[in-house]
Amino acid sequence: MKMxxxxxxxxxxxxxxxxxxxxxxxxxxxxxxxxxxxxxTATSETTIATEKEEVKEPVTVSLFPANGNLTSGTVGGWxxxxxAENGIILDVWAYSAEKFNAILASxxxxxxxxxxxNKCDINAIIESGYLLDLNDYMDQLPAxxxxxxxxxxxxxVKAYVSNKSDELGVLPVKVGALSSxxxxxxxxxxxxxELYEKIGxxxxxxxxxxxxxxxxxxxAWPQADNGLKTYAMHLYSDQDTSSFxxxxxxxxxxxxxxxxxxxxxxxxxxxxEFEYAxxxxxxxKYGLKYYxxxxxxxxxxxxxxxxxxxxxxxxxxxxxxxxxxxxxxxxYETKGxxxxxxxxxxxxxxxxxxxxxxxxxxxxxxxxxxxDAALQLVNMFADPDSCFIxxxxxxxxxxxxxASGVPVLTEEGIGYFVNGAEADIKxxxxxxxxxxxxxxxxxxxxxxxxxxxxxxxxxxxxxxNTDTAVRWREFYGAKTDFVELxxxxxxxxxxxxxLNKFVEKPSDEEELVWTAxxxxxxxxxxxxxxxESEAEFEKLWADAVAECNKLGIEELVQTRLKALDExxxxxxxxxx
Numbered sequence: 001m002k003m004x005x006x007x008x009x010x011x012x013x014x015x016x017x018x019x020x021x022x023x024x025x026x027x028x029x030x031x032x033x034x035x036x037x038x039x040x041t042a043t044s045e046t047t048i049a050t051e052k053e054e055v056k057e058p059v060t061v062s063l064f065p066a067n068g069n070l071t072s073g074t075v076g077g078w079x080x081x082x083x084a085e086n087g088i089i090l091d092v093w094a095y096s097a098e099k100f101n102a103i104l105a106s107x108x109x110x111x112x113x114x115x116x117x118n119k120c121d122i123n124a125i126i127e128s129g130y131l132l133d134l135n136d137y138m139d140q141l142p143a144x145x146x147x148x149x150x151x152x153x154x155x156x157v158k159a160y161v162s163n164k165s166d167e168l169g170v171l172p173v174k175v176g177a178l179s180s181x182x183x184x185x186x187x188x189x190x191x192x193x194e195l196y197e198k199i200g201x202x203x204x205x206x207x208x209x210x211x212x213x214x215x216x217x218x219x220a221w222p223q224a225d226n227g228l229k230t231y232a233m234h235l236y237s238d239q240d241t242s243s244f245x246x247x248x249x250x251x252x253x254x255x256x257x258x259x260x261x262x263x264x265x266x267x268x269x270x271x272x273e274f275e276y277a278x279x280x281x282x283x284x285k286y287g288l289k290y291y292x293x294x295x296x297x298x299x300x301x302x303x304x305x306x307x308x309x310x311x312x313x314x315x316x317x318x319x320x321x322x323x324x325x326x327x328x329x330x331x332y333e334t335k336g337x338x339x340x341x342x343x344x345x346x347x348x349x350x351x352x353x354x355x356x357x358x359x360x361x362x363x364x365x366x367x368x369x370x371x372d373a374a375l376q377l378v379n380m381f382a383d384p385d386s387c388f389i390x391x392x393x394x395x396x397x398x399x400x401x402x403a404s405g406v407p408v409l410t411e412e413g414i415g416y417f418v419n420g421a422e423a424d425i426k427x428x429x430x431x432x433x434x435x436x437x438x439x440x441x442x443x444x445x446x447x448x449x450x451x452x453x454x455x456x457x458x459x460x461x462x463x464x465n466t467d468t469a470v471r472w473r474e475f476y477g478a479k480t481d482f483v484e485l486x487x488x489x490x491x492x493x494x495x496x497x498x499l500n501k502f503v504e505k506p507s508d509e510e511e512l513v514w515t516a517x518x519x520x521x522x523x524x525x526x527x528x529x530x531x532e533s534e535a536e537f538e539k540l541w542a543d544a545v546a547e548c549n550k551l552g553i554e555e556l557v558q559t560r561l562k563a564l565d566e567x568x569x570x571x572x573x574x575x576x
Contacts, residue, residue: 058084059370061377062091062110064103066173066360069434070094077428078394086380088373109365111374114435115170117161118359126162126169131363132371134168140375141171143382144438148575149355150175150382155574156356160501171378172357177442177492179455184349184482184490187252190325190337193468195221201475205342207253207290210324214299217323228321232299233291237526238308242518244525246304249326250287255346257493259500262518263560264553269491270346274564276557277521278545285541291529292537299323305526333464338472339482346489353442353492356501356574360436382438388451390433397425399453406447409459417454418462457484502567503560510556517548 060074072094075083083090093099093110103109104120109130115122125131134141144150153172162169189210199216203209214232223229239245242262251258256275257267264277266284277284294300301307301315316325317335325337362381364374380386388407392398398413409417416423416430423430441452449456457480461473464481472478476485483490506514524544531537 056087058087058089059373060089060091061112061368061370061373062093063377064093064100064110064113065095065435066114066116067435068095078397078425079390079433082389082394083377086376086386088377090377109367111365111368111370112362112377113365114173114360114362116360122161122170122361123163125363126167130366131169132366132368134171134364137371137375140372141379141382143379143384143386144171147382150438152575153356156501157361159574160356161361170361170363171382171438173360173362173438174354174358174436174440175356175382175438176440177353179441179450179452184252184339184347184486186249186326187347187349188326188339188482189253190332191340192217192323192325192336193338193472194336195323197471204340207250209342210340211293211297211299214294214323215297218299221323224319224321226319226321228315228319230321230323231301232323233294233304233326234301234307234312234315234322235291235304235529236307236309236312237305240522242515244522246291246529247284247287247525250290251283252348253345254283255348255489255491256283257348259493259498260560260564263514264517264521264548264557265560265564269348274561278548278553280541280545288525288528288541289537292531295529296532300529302530305530333469334466336466336468338468341476341482341485344489345486346491347486349483349490349492354440355498357438358436362438378438384439384443384445384451387437387439387441387443388445388453390437391451392453393425393430398423398430407449407453409453409456413453414459414462417459457481499564499567499571502570503563506556510559513551513553513556517551517553520544520547520551 070092072092074080075090075092080090100116100119103113104125107128107130115125138145144154150172153175154168157170157172158168161172189207195217196213199213199220202213202216204213210232218230218232221230235246237245243258248258248261251261251266255269257269260267260274261277265274266277266282267273268275268283275282279285291300295302307315316322317332320335324340325332362378364371364378368374380390392413395401395407396410398410398416399407400410402408412423415421439451441455442450445451453459460480473480478485505511521544524540528537528540531540
């Protein structure tokens with residue numbers, strides 16, 4: 001049965017490459033221009049402004065943060081000076097769950113407050129009149145007003161969080177993508193690079209090529225120093241809740257999303273289609289076939305089904321008895337594992353991309369006496385340039401301008417952002433202003449770099465500059481990392497597919513059918529991984545498909561596709 005549904009993925013639940021960010025208040029000049037997610041050669045005209053317009057005498061703004069990482073009291077030092085330059089004396093009320101609940105109960109709100117929507121009824125708070133309607137103040141929030149991405153998130157909050165589309169009591173938090181990483185996390189085939197080089201670095205042009213490469217590597221290193229037999233793959237079963245978790249690795253490496261996997265639908269980001277997981281020629285069966293081939297070749301650990309994830313981490317990361325860390329953990333580069341790349345590889349990177357923000361929102365009290373200053377603070381939290389200063393410090397300390405007017409790290413900054421050393425700014429120990437901001441760290445500043453200095457390409461190279469990493473870059477001709485090689489074929493999405501925010505949960509009766517079908521497919525998947533022959537593999541597949549069809553899964557999939565169609569329309573409407 002063919003079940004493919006074209007969807008507008010690039011307008012709905014994916015993001016390719018770096019994110020664009022539009023303007024907001026500059027940290028000093030309070031002016032801004034839209035920026036794009038494409039890095040360009042910056043000139044002095046694109047640097048952070050150094051001339052400041054006259055500001056009013058600073059006034060106090062109280063802030064209740066999202067977590068317990070900030071201490072109570074007036075923010076002082078260099079950061080206090082920066083807030084003061086923008087007309088703000090910031091008074092932090094240290095977070096605690098007890099204080100959060102007491103504030104909600106009393107109605108005695110600070111001027112600016114973060115709310116966890118999982119722990120309070122935002123709609124009730126807005127209806128009670130405790131928060132300003134920010135629709136009336138959008139001109140004073142240019143970092144939000146002038147950004148299409150921010151406006152889309154705002155529209156979502158109005159329609160689906162506060163459920164009062166005519167009132168804007170709160171704004172989204174952590175909108176957009178996290179800054180890029182040195183690799184794509186678990187969505188990569190992390191090769192034991194020294195061993196790969198030892199066998200002559202044979203060419204890999206597709207996933208199937210890895211099988212012969214693994215055989216050569218295993219022959220060259222049949223057991224680890226501790227006596228454990230080496231394998232190319234170690235799967236685990238403790239995360240098989242609503243699906244066979246191991247299949248996600250194959251899906252990610254072939255450009256598929258997994259947000260609808262529990263409903264037997266796979267999102268193909270190359271074709272903009274949803275594909276039915278039980279297609280006989282589909283990617284799900286292909287992945288099981290790949291694992292089964294590894295098993296029959298003695299390259300997949302036969303005890304995998306008994307493992308939990310921590311056991312696999314121990315085998316790969318600590319005991320070292322592996323040829324390719326998959327699934328991997330983010331620190332593997334430091335242990336000599338580097339990602340395999342081949343032309344045409346398309347990877348779904350599950351680094352957090354929050355198109356509509358996360359579970360936090362931020363609002364301004366209707367009793368706030370210094371509304372203009374509170375709005376300025378909120379706007380600074382949304383402006384990438386201001387976020388850069390808040391997170392990196394003032395010019396001349398951890399960063400400075402190069403000859404072309406682009407910020408670069410100083411030696412002190414390199415020590416802090418690359419080597420993890422302590423840093424001083426104007427005689428005080430630099431500490432991260434550790435509460436979520438409205439703009440996520442992937443937003444790009446006016447000078448063409450993401451506001452999080454720890455993600456700048458030159459910083460990534462300095463942080464991962466082992467001999468192995470240098471040889472890896474030389475081998476592939478890369479300047480920085482795996483993400484660079486993938487280019488537009490590195491597809492960033494929300495870890496939990498945001499389409500689910502727009503789809504009603506299945507009924508209790510439907511949920512029972514889905515659970516039964518999921519159990520059938522999970523059990524069959526493991527049996528197919530361990531099948532001893534082609535005939536056994538095909539029979540297991542046919543039997544699983546037949547059992548699922550008896551439950552009526554085909555009809556439920558069609559129902560899900562219709563619901564996703566409606567979800568896509570609702571999602572697209574937010575961007576208009």
